[in-house]
Amino acid sequence: MEHPQSKADEILRCARSLIIKGGYNSFSYADISNVVGIRNASIHHHFPSKSDLVRKLVAQYREEAAAGIAELERNVSDPFEQLRAYVGYWEGCIADATHPFCVCALLASEIPVLPEAVVLEVRAHFRGLSDWLASVLERGAAQGRLTLTGTARAEAEMFMATVHGAMLSARAYGDARTFGAITRPLLDRIAA
Amino acid sequence: MEHPQSKADEILRCARSLIIKGGYNSFSYADISNVVGIRNASIHHHFPSKSDLVRKLVAQYREEAAAGIAELERNVSDPFEQLRAYVGYWEGCIADATHPFCVCALLASEIPVLPEAVVLEVRAHFRGLSDWLASVLERGAAQGRLTLTGTARAEAEMFMATVHGAMLSARAYGDARTFGAITRPLLDRIAA
DNA sequence: GGTTACCTACCAACTAGTAGGAAGGGTGTC
């Protein structure tokens, strides 16, 4: 706890990167111990089971996402610019290949084989993101800044799905620019 | 080969269902042998390695997808109705939970940890699907039946991404209706 | 007699997870 970057946190960070590569079943404790300077068994001291590790990893990810959104709300007032900043954040992540996929989007695709505790966290992320997007769209529509075709909720779900699908296509094509090519028209379309 | 449903085909079908559940690393040869009445080692007779198995599985999936599209082209003339039929096909698959996810969409999310041969097949599926969607959109626009905001290609990529994202959201929420809730506005939007 | 399809028996490597101990720091008590 006293370290600026505790071992437990290093493990979480490492596991996150590994999950982003290929999901829950694509990494092992051995993979983590190879990167973080720690023995396989020592990981169990911090996280008794793999399910624990990933649940806490997603919980931490959700906290960071919430913090990022809060900062966006503080620094950017215009709803359209908020959406553009959100999309731009991911465009950057994909372009520099640091975290080229949303942890929860990746885990969501594997839900049938995931521990229940992890599923609940992933689902909560989807709801949280959708809620925020809906609130932004609603505000934008009220200000006459955005044009919605359906309800804010429906538009938010579609927006989120398209962003996730764009991540997938970028990965499938092996071309980071795909993400922007899909999301730019998405933004243009809702701009008033 | 002589059997109406050969053992090799049974293995491919079974592996496909297992992949749809949670991807490449979520199933083993043991899982297959438990379902298909065959010994673990015998699977290697038909498919020397797991990479071979999954590559052929995706190739078969692509053939079936191409056949489905060809049938659609034969039976449905109106571009908008073609798109609606395509989306409706997936809505049915998700509702009855038989194949509630596109094999290639799932594998695409795991690309960094997939054998190269599988990646090429997955990428080819994305290109093929995008090509078809673009051709339908182009035709629809030329007939004045559909309204495109960007190029047919860009619109096709966005359409595909949204459909994939809708599968993901349906899985994340654990609610099949989510898919329709996202794709219906998607179709409405491009209808002239 | 060769090919195909399947079998038993095996393997080394890896999986998540456990048992038990050593080193270190913090704290309460005398």
Add this chain to the structure above:
DNA sequence: GACACCCTTCCTACTAGTTGGTAGGTAACC
């Protein structure tokens, strides 16, 4: 200040089960 005690962190050593894959044999069919 010294000592005992405990808690945290990490270690070595181990385990049972699973992983994809191999070797070699058998039986049926063309």
